[in-house]
Amino acid sequence: MSRMLVDKDAIRALADILTETGLTEIEIAEADSRIRVVRGGVVQAVAPVAAAPAAVAAAPVPAAAPSDPAKHPGAVPSPMVGVAYLTPDPSAPQFVQEGAHVSAGQTIMLIEAMKTFNQIKAPRSGTLTKFVVASGDPVEFGEPLAIIE
Template identity: 75%
Template sequence: MSRMLVDKEAIRALADILTDTGLTEIEVSEGDSRLRVARNVTVQAAAPAAAAAPAPAAASAAPASGDAAAPADPSSHPGAVPSPMVGVAYLTPDPSSPPFVQEGTQVSAGQTIMLIEAMKTFNQIKAPRAGKLVRYCVASGEPVEFGATLAIIE
C-alpha cells in the first residue's frame, strides 16, 4: 500500500486564496500531481439579497436598451468571451489607468481586453475575435470562475 504525500502548506495557501478572493474552488497541477481545494458555500441567505440589488438596475436598463434578454444570460450570447481560468478580473492595467478597452469600442482579435490574476500572476485576456466590445460582464476586482462570461464582443 503506497502512501500519498500531501503538501499541507500548499493546501493552506490555496485555502487562503479561496478565502481572500471569495472563490469556491481552485485547482493546481504540476507534472503528474494535481491539487484541488474546494469549499462549500451556502448561498441561500445571500442569494435573495444579491438578486434584489441588481433587479432595479436590470429593470431600468431593459427599457433603455430594448433587449430584456441580454442582461438575463450573457453566456448564451454568441459573442460571449468566457473566462479561461479562475481568478480575479481587472479591467485596467493598474488602479490609476483607464480600462484596456471602453465599452462600445472596436477591438481587434488578440487585443488585451482585461487581466485575470491567478496565483499572483496577471494573465492577459485577449479578444478572441474582432468586433465591438458591447459590454463587460464583470467589474474590476471581481472574482471570476472558469467559464464565466467576461465580456460580449459583437
C-alpha cells in the first residue's frame, strides 16, 4: 500500500493565491501529481442508490426541465454563501429591474456574507430576464442568482 505525500507548502501557497486574487478555485498538475484548492465550496456526499424493482426501472426518467435556472447558459452563479439583496437598502429601488439591459460590470445585487455587503456584478452585457432569488433569500455557492440573456 503506497502512501500519498502531501505538499503542505504548495497547498498554503495556492490558498494564498486564492485569497489575493479573489478566485474560488485553483489547480496545478505536474507529472503524476495534482493539487486542487477550492474556497467557499459546498461539499456534497453522494450515496449509492439501491437497485429499483424492474417495474420501476422500466419507467421513463423525465429529462431535466429546460426551465432549470442552473442549467441556463445565461445564469449568474453566486460566488459565495450569504443572503441576497436586490436593493442597496430596504427603502431604495432595485439595482436593476427584470427586463432591463445591463452592462458587464454593472451591480445587479448584493450578497451579505459575514456582515459584509459584496456587490454582484453582471458578468456580461445583455437583458436581465429573471431574478432567480428574492431579496432576503439565503444563497449557496454556485446557486443561480439571475438570468442574463
